[in-house]
Amino acid sequence: MEDRRRLLTAATAQLRAAGVASPEHDAAELLAHVLGTERSRLVLVDQVAPSVAESYAALVARRSAREPLQHLTGVAWFRHVELRVGPGVFVPRPETELLAGWAIEQARTLDDPVVLDLCTGSGAIAKAIADEVPAARVHAVELDEQAHVWAERNLAGTGVELRLGDLATAFDDLAGQVDVIACNPPYIPLDAWESVALEVRDHDPHLALFSGDDGLDAIRVLEKRAALLLRPGGVVGAEHADAQGESVPAVFTRTERWTDVRDHRDLAGRARFVTARLAR
Template identity: 50%
Template sequence: MEEALRAAERRLREAGVPSPRVDAELLAAHLLGVSRGRLRALALTGADIPEGFHALIDERARRVPLQHLTGTASFRRLDLSVGPGVFIPRPETETVAQLVIDLATGMVGPKIVDLGTGSGAIAAAIADEVPGAEVYAVELSDLALAWAAANLAPFGVRLIQADLATALPEHNGSFDIVVSNPPYIPAEAVPNEPEVAEHDPQMALYGGGADGLQLPRAAAASAARLLRPGGSFVMEHAEVQAPWVAAFLVQAGVWSSVTTHQDLGGRDRATSAVLRDDEASTGSTATTGQASQ
């Protein structure tokens, strides 16, 4: 097994896979149904490499995402089902979920909606970690909706197929927190990683317009419509978009406490804001904060 793992590592490194040894071990562990730690122990004992391993390495060398080959993606405390047609949740989005969880902590039965839920990662994490929360998730794509349905079913999240720009009008003014990780890549910015460019659905990548901010603006407008006064909005975006997101939220005139938050890598990953009361007259300036670690 060790010799096969080393050969697979070399093959994946030559193909440009960022973590060749880790991926080789994870694929072997997946086939055997064991943890990566257990796989290493088996390799030391001279166990045989599992059947189908070389075929999976070939696929990974063609830059098929690891998560598509294993069928799962880890997100906070969860293992989510993923595959073709749905955006693979990223580690940096875990800090966005943490922002929402922190905001909801201490609330009694908070009502929360995730706009553009994709695989359901954020909504599932909130439902998992905020007992008593009433969680909704909105997704437009047929394919992503099927993955989200599987991931959200154990948590009782209410999944709705709709456009994030117009969803849930019957719930206007009733949510405590709105969160969104909308598509935000600019139209001309093609991702460098083949796993993203060739396998993540374009519908989940490109935010519309030269700056990629058409859908983020729509998510913010929906949040202003859906939230109760004093409710909070949290949105993920690209690092370079942070000043622009803060600016259009401040310019909207309905938000206070507009704050930029960093992910664990120190990148400006999300912006939060509070829907102002009619009588509010201060607090609309943008600030920079630190995401919960």
């Protein structure tokens, strides 16, 4: 038998040496995963069977090679919902929960809201909205076929209508009828390749990451599409990089189609997402 504390200490050191940003957390999550328990209950475990310790060592080695934690466990949590994730789909980030929360707040003010999640990826935002605003009619679209398969799994049974398609052309049938649009588009400039974390650059689909020389190509498409799809007075919110706190809002303000253009900061105080209201 292996001592649980010794295993965790060794795994944490290995992950830290590999440059993993949260070595203690990840070491504990992986051990809980192989034990079939929760991280908070690891204190109840003293000894670990050799076969489990071997499986754990294999996962720690893969995480040390910077394979995403969520790919190893197969699960990502987003607000109050569980998502299945793996190769071929963008792993949802905690900061995106703020954008989803904004969309949920907007939808809750309406009696029968029509909500769109454009570039849905794993289906995270759409599933969270459907979970927290049962009255909402939620629609989602994803362009990448592999990611669409993951979204199908995650949105099954939620009532969300999922489509395979491009945000630039999707939902013509809902033109002028939508109340709330949320979008986590690709927004990394192509020349920022070297600065992207290995877990993201080497494992998330590039279609979900990069968006032209300045990172704003998808945002420009979103602005035009949202102007078509929203009813007058409808709102759109879109995530962006922390360095785009001025350039992304400018995409909306310069068209003079929008009012209440506002940028929002995340919990670390970094510019994180923009919201705007279609002029009446």
